[in-house]
Every structure is written in C-alpha cells, then in structure tokens.
Amino acid sequence: MKTFFGRTALLLGAFALGSAGAQAPAVKIDGPWARATVPGQKGTGAFMTLTAAQGLRLAGVSSPVAGVAEIHEMKMEGDVMRMRALPALELPAGKTVALRPGGYHLMLMDLKQPLVRDTQIPVTLRFVDAQGRSSELQLSVPVLLNAPGASVQSGSGHGGPTGHGSHRSH
Numbered sequence: 001m002k003t004f005f006g007r008t009a010l011l012l013g014a015f016a017l018g019s020a021g022a023q024a025p026a027v028k029i030d031g032p033w034a035r036a037t038v039p040g041q042k043g044t045g046a047f048m049t050l051t052a053a054q055g056l057r058l059a060g061v062s063s064p065v066a067g068v069a070e071i072h073e074m075k076m077e078g079d080v081m082r083m084r085a086l087p088a089l090e091l092p093a094g095k096t097v098a099l100r101p102g103g104y105h106l107m108l109m110d111l112k113q114p115l116v117r118d119t120q121i122p123v124t125l126r127f128v129d130a131q132g133r134s135s136e137l138q139l140s141v142p143v144l145l146n147a148p149g150a151s152v153q154s155g156s157g158h159g160g161p162t163g164h165g166s167h168r169s170h
C-alpha cells in the first residue's frame with residue numbers, strides 16, 4: 001500500500017507541473033529577426049510572424065539590449081509614413097499576423113549595445129489571453145541586415161541607419 005500511495009503522489013505532482021506548463025502561450029513564431037545597427041544608432045526594429053492557436057493579444061515586449069521596447073505600427077498617412085506605439089496587437093485565433101518592415105514591428109530603443117549582424121538577442125514577448133491572464137514567451141532573435149530571404153533594400157523603411165533618428169522624440 002505504501003508503494004501505491006507513493007506512486008499516486010508522484011502522478012499528482014506530474015499532473016500539477018503539466019497544468020502549469022499548459023498556461024504557456026500557444027503561439028507559433030516564424031522567421032524572427034532584428035535589424036543590425038551601426039555604431040551610434042539607438043533604435044532598430046524586430047520582426048516575425050505570429051500565429052496564436054487561441055485569440056491572444058501581444059501586450060508587451062522587452063529585451064535586455066533595449067532600455068525601451070514597444071509594439072509599433074507604421075503606415076502611410078497621406079504621403080507621410082508614420083509610426084506609432086500600440087498598447088497591444090490583436091492575434092486572432094489561427095490567423096498569422098506579420099511584423100515586418102513598413103508595417104507592425106517591435107521597436108527596440110535606447111539600445112545599450114550595437115546589434116551586431118549574425119549574433120542573437122533575447123526578446124521576451126508578453127501575451128494576454130481572453131480571460132486576462134498574461135504569459136510570456138522568450139525568444140532568441142537573430143540579428144540580420146535584411147529580412148531572411150528578402151532582396152537587399154538598403155535605407156528603405158524602418159531600421160536603416162538613420163531610420164529612427166526622427167523617432168527618438170518619444
């Protein structure tokens with residue numbers, strides 16, 4: 001009998017651990033990358049696609065390499081490309097949401113070190129589900145000059161060497 005109860009306790013323990021693990025966000029991340037910086041550059045963008053199994057909101061981002069990290073949206077207003085911080089980004093169930101140059105992106109500002117090509121930086125994403133529960137996902141994001149597989153587009157859009165000079169006001 002003692003053995004039997006011992007095993008039961010172990011099984012319960014394993015079950016409890018399994019439950020805790022199930023609260024991790026079910027989000028598929030594809031193609032994460034952050035734009036490499038040049039010396040003196042204080043801000044850059046990070047990009048990826050996210051697909052949430054259940055509806056979630058991306059509600060925050062942080063990285064030890066950045067003093068400030070925000071979720072941004074970039075879009076044309078008339079003839080002017082404007083960028084603004086979003087409090088959160090909706091991730092509808094099963095729908096792939098792209099963060100890419102010229103659109104949604106993660107903005108890394110007040111960089112504490114240059115982002116060197118072919119290194120990796122840690123980035124933590126925070127999600128909130130429909131019940132208001134938050135969870136985090138830690139990523140290791142490759143630092144690249146351009147989107148993986150994309151043709152070279154130097155200086156265009158967000159993240160060129162001067163791309164965020166105008167952006168530091170906030």
Ligand SMILES: [Cu+2]
Binds near residue numbers: 072106158
């Ligand atoms: Cu931005």
